[in-house]
Amino acid sequence: MADSLVIVESPTKAKSIGKYLGSKYIVKASMGHVRDLPKSQIGVEVDNNFNPKYITIRGKGSVLKELRDARKKVKKVYLAADPDREGEAIAWHLAHVLELDEAEPCRVVFNEITKQAVKDAFKTPRQINMDLVHAQQARRILDRLVGYKISPLLWKKVKKGLSAGRVQSVAVKLIMDRENEINMFVPEEYWTITAMLKSDKSPIEAKFHSMDGVKKELGSQADVSAIMDAIGKQSFEVKEVKEKERLRHPSPPFTTSSVQQEAARKLNFRAGKTMSVAQQLYEGVDLGKEGTVGLITYMRTDSTRVSPVAQEEASIYLNEKFGADFVPETPRQYAKKAANAQDAHEAIRPTSVLRDPESLKPFLSRDQLRLYKLIWERFVASQMTSAVMDTMTVDLLAGGALFRANGSKVRFPGFMKVYVEGNDDGTVETDKLLPPLTVGDKLKQETIEPKQHFTQPPPRYTEARMIKTLEELGIGRPSTYSPTLETIQKRGYVAIEEKKFVPTELGELVIQQMEEFFPEILDAEFTAHMEEDLDQVEDGQQQWDKVLSNFYESFEKRLEVAEEEMKEIEIEDEVSDEICEKCGRNFVYKIGRFGKFLACSGFPDCRNAKPIVKDTGVACPTCHEGKLVERRSKKGRVFYGCDRYPECDHVMWDKPSAKPCPSCGKLMVEKRSKQGTKLQCTQCDHNEVLQEPEEE
Known part of the structure; x- marks a missing residue:
């Protein structure tokens, strides 16, 4: 008969660890948080040291009854929520509602759901870490104060239904600032000159570098003409040949930020999807005879540390699979990416490198397999030797103009045999070989091509770029990137166009008001400093209520000023020429998660709405009567369909x-x-x- 109750967050996780613990343990799921601040009120006693007023989350009554009933049947309760601030807070709330003694060692944590990790965790239970709880609580209250104090102001002064958030507002501001940069950008002309030269072995491509020993920027047609006149029809003489050996090192194993960025680049996954699929892999997948097994370590981490056990297993695997040349003499250690990076957990890696993606094909969904393969390959590559590159630089001279040709090839692939990190512009490196050349060799001109270019504005933020920027600025933490980006879209403050963020009119309006009356909320440095304060609360170096008090002192004054001085802005819906087919009123333009759409002006009496379609001017290739128009799917993805739908159902991406x-x-x-x-x-x-x- 069972004598211990174990509580985790999800049924899948309960199933995974239940098989390792045996019949003496009952494993139940809390289904996430069981208590939270009320939605109907601020729920924080500001004048009483920011005391939070927690209530049972709606719908969790039956879950709590089941946990309380199970509690009565056992001698011991273990709280095994995820190993982070949020998990610690869940454990604390459970201890409160189940009336557990917080001084008792009831908390168990594991970074991976494997038999050894779970059994080791239950050998060394600890007390609930109140520093972690206070850090989570401080963040929750901080966000509640900002949201519940500023939002009513925006409702009153700007438009009903608006809301403000602490980290989300900074993200919208970054997107808006980038859009302003793009709009104000003035292109500058520049030129390049590319020479194709004949050699005995193969043609060589060389680019203009300098004139008469001085590096020269080509800003006009006149600059180019002067260079071309100086070269004329002369042959190019090899002046210098440099050959070097270069080592290329592998990227570290994934953190939360880097896996979201790489999954966006290589798998076209949104951040939310990446975290959802990673959660499934972490909590466990049914592997047939082996049962439910956790396939990756905990996916909310900003550490690149790897356990010695995992490194040793990887070393043995690589030696058997590729040979000793692909195994470094000593296991690789990766430095923290940022000074504020936490090191509580390992990097994201497979729980066993022996479970290669091919062996898991029969058990994983397509998305699970693709993400697991990415994580597995990244980890394996991170434990391999560096690649050895042979590089060659050749300087060629004609009429005082120096042209430079660069070549490289992989002499030893090392980690590149398994995996190479992607980049935001999508380019792929390939070998670019140069033939053997010696100083004094003469090469004849094949073609010399001048080309005009114009500088480009900074690119709009993709999800990957946005996550990278938030991480570099120290805004948010691994668990916040995905919900932050989802929230600003749901609120209609930004839209997605061609996989890039664009601020909406509504977003710009809110940021303008925030910028005038709450500039510190939008200040990236201020927000990053708040994250550092929360980290210090987690480390026991600061008191959580003191952090809140320091923030609220100036924030309260800002609120008073905004109440008095923020002017009411009347936003009138733009009326369209289209008529509602249900009630005969005009449609008006509204702003939603994916940009503008049409809604009946008779709302709420008439709730008719429809997307704004863009006519492509192209006839439908199926019915030949309608035209193809641009539409958006429920997930915001653009597609093209016949405007005679449903009579004609032609669609294309x-x-x-x-x-x-x-x-x-x-x-x-x-x-x-x-x-x-x-x-x-x-x-x-x-x-x-x-x-x-x-x-x-």
């Missing part, structure tokens, strides 16, 4: 082109890839380049 195929006359569509954008015929093999890859 690729943007149609008004230009018919010159070969067969059929519809062509735009195809985007890492190499740029091209037009591709939907019927024959014809394609043509439309746009070169975006310069970053």
Whole structure:
């Protein structure tokens, strides 16, 4: 008969660890938090040391009854929520509602759900760490104060239904500032000159570098003409050849931030999806005869540390799979990426490197397999030897103009045999070989091509860029990146266009008001400093209520000023020419999660709404009567369909082109890839380049 009750957050996690603990343990799930601040009121006694007033979360009554009933049947209760601030807070709330003695060692934590890790955790239970609880509580109250104090002001002065958040507001401000940079950007002209030169072995591509020994920027056609005149038809003479050996080192194993960025680049996953699938892999997947097994370590971490046991297993695996040359003499250690990085958990890695992706194919969904493969390959590569690159730089001279050619090849692949990190511009490195050359060799001109360019504005934020920026600025923590980006979209403050964030009119309006009356809330440095204070609360170096008091002292004064001086702004809905087919009133433009849409002006009496469709001007290739229009799916993804739907159900993901195929006359569509954008015929093999890859 069971004599101990173990409480975790989810049924999957309960199932995973239940099989390791045996019949003496009852394992139940709390289904996340059981208590929280009330939604109907601020729930914080500001004048009483910020005392929070917690209530049972609606719908959790039956869960608590089940846990209380189970509690009566056992001698001991263990709280095994996730190993972070949030998990510690869940354990504390459970201890309160189950009337457990907090001084008792009832808390067990494990970084991975494996038999050894779980059994070791239950050998060394500890007390609830109140520093962690206070850090979580301080963040929760801080966000509640900002949200519940500023939001009513925005309702009253600007528009009903608006809300403000601490970290979210900074994120919107960053997106808005970037949009302003783009709008104010003035392109500058510059030129490049590329020479294709003949050699005995193979042609060489060299780019202009300097003139008469001085580095020269080419800013106009006149600059280029002077260089071209100086070169004339002369041959190019090899002046210097440099050959070097370069080591390329592997990237560290994943943190929460880096896995979200890389999954966005390589798998096209949104941050929320990455964390959801990672949670499934962490909590456990049914592997048939082996049962439910946790496949990765805890996925909310900013540490790159790896346990010696995992490193040893990886070393043995690599030696057997690839040979001793691919195993470093000593296991790799990676430095903390940022000074404020926590080191409570390991990096994200497979719980066993022996479970390679191929062996798990029968048991994982497509998304689970793709993310697991990414995590597995990244970890394995991080434990391998560096790649050895042979590089070659050749300087060639003609008429005082120096051109430079660069080449490289992989001599020894090392970690690159398994995995190479992606980048935001999507380019892929390939070997670029140069033939053997010696000083004094003469090369004839094949072509010399000048090319005009214009500097590009900074790119809009993708999810990956946004997460990277928030991390670099010290804003938020691993668990907050995904919900922050989801929240600003749900509130309609930003929209997604071509996978990039764009501020909406509503977002700009809110930020303008916040900037005038609550500038510190939008200040990245101020927000980062608050994160440092919360970290110090976690480390026991600061009192949580003191952190809140320091913040609220100036915040309260800002509130008083805003109450008096913030002017009421009347936002009138823009009326469209379209008529509601249900009630005959005009549609008006509204702003939602994915940008503008049309809603009936008779709301709430009439709730008719529809998306704004953009006419592409292209005839439907199926019915030939309708036109293809741009629409958005429920998840915000752009697609193209016939405007005669539902009579014609033609849909396509690729943007149609008004230009018919010159070969067969059929519809062509735009195809985007890492190499740029091209037009591709939907019927024959014809394609043509439309746009070169975006310069970053």
